[in-house]
Amino acid sequence: MEATVNVNGVVTSADQAVVSVFDHGFLYGDGVYETLRTYNRRPFFLDRHLKRLRASAERLTIAIPLQDDDFTQRLQATMADVHPSGEVMLRILITRGIGELSYDPSACRRPTVVIIAQAHREIPETKIRTGLRLVVASVLRNHPQSVDPSIKSNNLLNNVLAMQEALHLKADEAILLNHRGEFAECSQSNLFVVRDGKVLTPPLDAGLLEGVTRNFLFEVGTDLEVPVAEAVLRETDLPQLDEMFITSTTREVVPVIRVGSHQIGSGRPGPITMRLLEQFRRRAHETARDPAAD
Numbered sequence: 001m002e003a004t005v006n007v008n009g010v011v012t013s014a015d016q017a018v019v020s021v022f023d024h025g026f027l028y029g030d031g032v033y034e035t036l037r038t039y040n041r042r043p044f045f046l047d048r049h050l051k052r053l054r055a056s057a058e059r060l061t062i063a064i065p066l067q068d069d070d071f072t073q074r075l076q077a078t079m080a081d082v083h084p085s086g087e088v089m090l091r092i093l094i095t096r097g098i099g100e101l102s103y104d105p106s107a108c109r110r111p112t113v114v115i116i117a118q119a120h121r122e123i124p125e126t127k128i129r130t131g132l133r134l135v136v137a138s139v140l141r142n143h144p145q146s147v148d149p150s151i152k153s154n155n156l157l158n159n160v161l162a163m164q165e166a167l168h169l170k171a172d173e174a175i176l177l178n179h180r181g182e183f184a185e186c187s188q189s190n191l192f193v194v195r196d197g198k199v200l201t202p203p204l205d206a207g208l209l210e211g212v213t214r215n216f217l218f219e220v221g222t223d224l225e226v227p228v229a230e231a232v233l234r235e236t237d238l239p240q241l242d243e244m245f246i247t248s249t250t251r252e253v254v255p256v257i258r259v260g261s262h263q264i265g266s267g268r269p270g271p272i273t274m275r276l277l278e279q280f281r282r283r284a285h286e287t288a289r290d291p292a293a294d
């Protein structure tokens with residue numbers, strides 16, 4: 001594994017990075033995380049990711065022991081020698097910490113803070129030209145009163161099981177339905193559709209992660225005067241859709257051409273999707289040159 005890792009402030013290569021088996025992140029998935037990428041070697045929307053990290057940690061009552069400036073310094077120290085001529089993918093993990101075999105949070109004295117820095121791998125342009133194939137997973141997205149999908153937690157079995165179904169069917173991503181049978185999101189991305197010139201995405205109360213990229217897409221739509229709104233979406237809507245795409249930090253905006261046996265629109269990446277991707281990239285690179293443009 002090619003990576004540089006920072007465990008509680010100590011930077012090592014991937015094979016030297018160690019976390020205790022008594023860490024509650026390992027034992028119980030008791031922790032939270034964020035995935036970021038750089039543009040022009042600056043972590044993109046670091047402020048938005050740290051805000052969500054703190055919100056997720058608060059939901060689990062984990063007290064994050066670092067200020068935003070500390071995160072900035074640790075991220076820079078971890079990525080300094082990674083892929084010097086290219087972009088970097090950064091994962092921040094905060095776990096409950098090391099403690100006895102107990103669910104009692106007071107068993108752990110301090111949270112563990114890990115940063116993983118790796119070369120960022122862009123999604124292949126061929127995938128953007130051909131579009132993705134998705135499936136609807138049989139596993140449902142966690143009910144918000146169970147492990148709430150709005151918490152970006154290390155407890156990722158729900159996502160893992162859905163993605164396993166997609167991989168088994170040689171698909172690129174899995175759509176998860178919520179307990180009401182509506183589209184919620186994908187295993188590692190948010191879902192958007194285009195219908196009659198309008199861009200629609202499932203509402204937060206469908207039970208999903210409020211993606212940083214999802215939120216940014218509303219701004220990108222405004223730039224292009226393309227309306228972007230929330231709407232309840234179901235499998236029965238598939239025949240009426242003109243376009244579909246997914247969004248995430250590492251994959252930006254990627255067109256979807258098929259869901260199971262349904263072709264979406266013309267079966268080719270749609271024009272509105274491609275305009276949104278182009279404007280997304282323009283804004284991301286502008287922000288990287290001038291962070292005040294955030």
Ligand SMILES: Cc1ncc(COP(=O)(O)O)c(C=O)c1O
Pocket residue numbers: 035159185186187188189190209210211212213214247248249250
């Ligand atoms: C379940 C899920 N939904 C949505 C997203 C997209 O979020 P973001 O745009 O903040 O990367 C992710 C990203 O990892 C995810 O895991």
